[in-house]
Amino acid sequence: MENRHPGIRRISFLKVPIDILPENDIEEVFKTFSEDGGKHQVVLVTFFDLMRARRNKEFMKTLNEASLVIPTAVSIWRGIKFLKKGPSYRYRPFDFVIRTLGIMEKYQKTLYLIGGKQHSLQTVYNNMRISFPGLNIVGRYTGYYSAKIEHDILLAIKKASPAFMLAGDGLKGGDRWINGRMSSFNPGIYLYCSECYAIFSGRKKKGSRKTWENGTEIIPEVLKNPLKLFRVFLRLYYFLLLIIYRISGK
Numbered sequence: 001m002e003n004r005h006p007g008i009r010r011i012s013f014l015k016v017p018i019d020i021l022p023e024n025d026i027e028e029v030f031k032t033f034s035e036d037g038g039k040h041q042v043v044l045v046t047f048f049d050l051m052r053a054r055r056n057k058e059f060m061k062t063l064n065e066a067s068l069v070i071p072t073a074v075s076i077w078r079g080i081k082f083l084k085k086g087p088s089y090r091y092r093p094f095d096f097v098i099r100t101l102g103i104m105e106k107y108q109k110t111l112y113l114i115g116g117k118q119h120s121l122q123t124v125y126n127n128m129r130i131s132f133p134g135l136n137i138v139g140r141y142t143g144y145y146s147a148k149i150e151h152d153i154l155l156a157i158k159k160a161s162p163a164f165m166l167a168g169d170g171l172k173g174g175d176r177w178i179n180g181r182m183s184s185f186n187p188g189i190y191l192y193c194s195e196c197y198a199i200f201s202g203r204k205k206k207g208s209r210k211t212w213e214n215g216t217e218i219i220p221e222v223l224k225n226p227l228k229l230f231r232v233f234l235r236l237y238y239f240l241l242l243i244i245y246r247i248s249g250k
Helices: 023-035 047-053 057-065 074-082 093-106 118-131 147-160 175-180 194-200 209-214 218-224 226-248
Strands: 009-013 016-020 039-045 068-071 110-114 136-141 164-167 188-192
Touching: 009 074, 016 057, 016 068, 023 093, 023 188, 039 047, 039 057, 039 093, 039 175, 047 057, 047 074, 047 226, 057 175, 068 074, 074 226, 093 110, 093 164, 093 188, 093 194, 110 118, 110 147, 118 136, 118 194, 136 147, 175 188
Parallel strands: 039 068, 039 188, 110 136, 110 164, 164 188
Antiparallel strands: 009 016
């Protein structure tokens, strides 16, 4: 992790790093990240990401080294409040990325797109050109590529030297893919969001804000795949952890 913005407050939540970023500070933080000469990974953390980090050392390393770890789940937001860790903020992934792209456009920064299959990536690219005409897209490459050509892809990204790289489907490890290749990149902002690629390409609907605010966005997924009901046991474990941490004062 390099050159974190002084306006970001990092806390340890169930031993997982989470950043507290007020909405009013988002623009200044991303402007600084794009101009301070550092390499900045931004990670959007779901409830399952939080629980995975507790048992996956590689993913925990990714979060510890990220410049910004943003919670997206209502359960994390409520948990931080329950443990009295101070004011907390959560952001909807798609809206957060849209806002970031708007900031990059405002300051005339560059963008690189990587991820998705050819048709999906082309659709994402076309939609970006329409939605953010002032944003200079300096390159793009699909995901699901052969390992034999990864060196050439990383070299192309390095030569393009984007201020912001948005990554999506087809990159093995997701956020860990970025973290493991950070040494190959030039200074800039790097963010992985497969959900955003799915929405930008038209493969997934955005969903209602009310559902997201209530934390019930998981219900449609359960209806499609009833096996996800078993995840309730993970949530019960989470609630138990919160009680233990609250009693112990951690």
